Amino acid sequence: MKKRVLAVLMSVAMTAALLAGCGTTATSETAATDTETKAKEKTEAAKEETTDTAAASDTYKVGMTFNLGNLTWAELTEEAKTYGASKGMEITVQNSNDDATTQVSQIENFIQSGMNAIIVAAVESNAVEDVCKKAQDAGIKVIAYTQVIENSDASYLVDAYNTGYACGERAAKWINENYPDQEIEWALEDLPKYPEIIDRANGIKEAIEKLAPKAKLVATQPAEVMADGQANAENFMQSNPDIKVICSIGSGGGAGANEGIKSYLTEDQYDSFGIFGIDATEQEILNIINGDPQKSSVSLGGGAVHGDCLIDMAYNFWQKIDQEAEQYMPITVIDSSNAQEYYDEHFAK
Numbered sequence: 001m002k003k004r005v006l007a008v009l010m011s012v013a014m015t016a017a018l019l020a021g022c023g024t025t026a027t028s029e030t031a032a033t034d035t036e037t038k039a040k041e042k043t044e045a046a047k048e049e050t051t052d053t054a055a056a057s058d059t060y061k062v063g064m065t066f067n068l069g070n071l072t073w074a075e076l077t078e079e080a081k082t083y084g085a086s087k088g089m090e091i092t093v094q095n096s097n098d099d100a101t102t103q104v105s106q107i108e109n110f111i112q113s114g115m116n117a118i119i120v121a122a123v124e125s126n127a128v129e130d131v132c133k134k135a136q137d138a139g140i141k142v143i144a145y146t147q148v149i150e151n152s153d154a155s156y157l158v159d160a161y162n163t164g165y166a167c168g169e170r171a172a173k174w175i176n177e178n179y180p181d182q183e184i185e186w187a188l189e190d191l192p193k194y195p196e197i198i199d200r201a202n203g204i205k206e207a208i209e210k211l212a213p214k215a216k217l218v219a220t221q222p223a224e225v226m227a228d229g230q231a232n233a234e235n236f237m238q239s240n241p242d243i244k245v246i247c248s249i250g251s252g253g254g255a256g257a258n259e260g261i262k263s264y265l266t267e268d269q270y271d272s273f274g275i276f277g278i279d280a281t282e283q284e285i286l287n288i289i290n291g292d293p294q295k296s297s298v299s300l301g302g303g304a305v306h307g308d309c310l311i312d313m314a315y316n317f318w319q320k321i322d323q324e325a326e327q328y329m330p331i332t333v334i335d336s337s338n339a340q341e342y343y344d345e346h347f348a349k
Helices: 002-057 071-086 100-112 125-137 160-178 195-211 226-239 251-262 267-272 282-289 303-319 339-346
Strands: 060-066 089-095 117-120 141-146 154-157 184-190 215-222 243-248 274-278 294-299 326-328 332-334
Touching (some): 089 303, 100 117, 117 303, 125 141, 154 303, 160 195, 160 243, 160 274, 195 215, 215 226, 243 251
Parallel strands (some): 060 117, 184 215
C-alpha cells in the first residue's frame, strides 16, 4: 500500500515538473520572439531613417547643352546655375557652339557622368534623338528647350508663329505710322535650319503682308548671334540702301542689326529706321530706351525667366511633383511705351 501511494505521489510530481518545464519553454520562446521582432523593427526603422537622410542630402545633377553665342541663352544658363544652386542642385553647362556633333558628344558625356537630368537646346533635333533615348534608358530625365525632341520627358517651347506675328504686327504698325500709304522696302533676318524658326519667320512675313501691304521684302539672311546681325545689316544697306525696316527672328539679329545700321545713319536719322526683334534681351531693351534704330522686341519671358523655369522643371522631376509635359513661353511686345518698366523689372541691379 505504501509503495502504491509513493508511486502516485512521484507520478504527480513528475507531471507537475513537466508542465512547469513546458510553461517555461513557451515563455522563453515568446520572449525571444518579442525581442527578435523589436530588434528587427529597430533595424528597419534605422534603415528607413538612413535612406531618408541619404535622399535628402543627395545633389541632383543637371547637364545643359546650349549655344552660348546666343545672348538669351547665355543669360539663361547663368541664371540657371545660380537658381539651381539655391535649390540644392548641381548645374553643369556646356557650349554646343552650334555644332550638332559636339552636342551629341556632350550629351554622351552627361550620361557617363551620371547626370539626373539633361536640358537640351538642340542644334538639330533629329541629331540628338538617339542619344536622348539613350539618356532616358539610363533613367535620366530629358528636357527639351525651344525645339521638340521626341525622346524627351518635358519641353519648354515657343508658340513660334504667333511670336513672329507679334513682331511683324509691331513692325507694320510702325510702318503705317511713319510711312503711311508709301511703298517701302524691308529685310528679314531668319534662321531656317530650325523648323520652329521657319514658323516664326512666316509669322513676321504674314503680319507685314497683311497689315502693311505696301511694304516689300527685298532681302533675307540668316542670323543667330550679334556678329551675324551686324554683318547682315551692313550688307542689306549696301545692296538695298532704301531699306527702312529690318525684322529679326531673334535677339542676335536684332541687336546686331542695330549696331550695323547705326554706322550708316546719323543720330538724327534714327527715328526714320525701324528694327524689330524677338527675345527682349538686356541689350535690345537698352537700344529701345536709348532711342536707337531698334524700336521693339518681343519678350518670351526673358533668358533669366527661362532659366528659372527649366530648373523648376528639373526640380519637379527630382521631387516627383506633377507638371505639364509641354509648357509655353509668354508673348509680350516691348517698345518705348514699356521698355523702361521692363528693364527695371528684369535687368536693374
